[in-house]
Amino acid sequence: MDLDLRLVRYFVVVADELHFGRAAARLHISQPALSKQMRRLEDELGFRLLARDSRHVALTPDGARFLREARVLIAHATRMTQVGGAGIRIAHIFDLDTSRLVLDAFADRFPGVAVIASSMDSRRQFDALMNGLLDIAILRLTPEMVHAHPLGWRHRPMRLEPLVLVGRSGDPVSDTVSLYERPVEVFADPRGSALFNAQGEYLTAFEASAGLGLHWLGNPGTFDQCLSRMLRAPAGAYLLEFESYALRYRGIGMPVHRPAEVQPVYPWSIAWRDEPLAPATAGFIEVAAEVAAQRGWLTPDARAPLWQPPAGESVNALR
Structure with missing residues (x-):
């Protein structure tokens, strides 16, 4: 029997999710198409992999055994194609x-x-x-x-990477500053935007916890793109930034401060x-x-x- 590796990969995703809708979304195919492919794989193997009803999906004992072997097979195939x-x-x-x-x-x-x-x-x-x-x-x-x-x-x-506050060129140098003395900006996309992501979720949680009203600037991308935006920015605000980037801002003369009240990591x-x-x-x-x-x-x-x-x-x- 020639086993279709694509169907094996599909099965592993279904087994991980135990939900055809979520699995189909991950695989970028329709749910009916995924169900059809799983039936095809079961027909080729000659045994059932999944027990399904209108509300639940579960692995059969043969499905659990096949899943272990499928992961090994995919791992070998991945290494061979690297x-x-x-x-x-x-x-x-x-x-x-x-x-x-x-x-x-x-x-x-x-x-x-x-x-x-x-x-x-x-x-x-x-x-x-x-x-x-x-x-x-x-x-x-x-x-x-x-x-x-x-x-x-x-x-x-x-x-656990600290987030610190980046000032503007010419600002006073100090080890710590208050989160509340100036507007706080972030290079990220807010909730409701098309590019809202895990970083946005984190910053939204921090905004609520600290009682801040963050100024969301979108995400320009690389450090050079962020720097270009900062060099054009008006005075009077702090940028809440990853320490990785903040130290590079410091290298070109922008002061970097630790938040005085709480240290987000x-x-x-x-x-x-x-x-x-x-x-x-x-x-x-x-x-x-x-x-x-x-x-x-x-x-x-x-x-x-x-x-x-x-x-x-x-x-x-x-x-």
């Missing part, structure tokens, strides 16, 4: 330094491994990871991800599929843990109490 047979596909968010520093350390440890790195937001990374299009994601986990996909992947916290995690790991993927996870420990990323220096959304704290504790 560059040179030994590459690794990762994603990161623009040029923030969390992923860059890990990539540099990985390249030093594994100089012969090809790395295919893409830039995408946390939600797109997660979908790509679960669909077998990435080996590693460096992202902010959301409760939605964990609740919608309880199986099929693993993750661990990697960094952005929880970065590393995520991978729960399947037999290629050596390059296992090596990347190991290097990421070493870099995080060496740099003290999970114990950031702060002048004020740390803050992150309560749901984010519970997510980080799940695995």
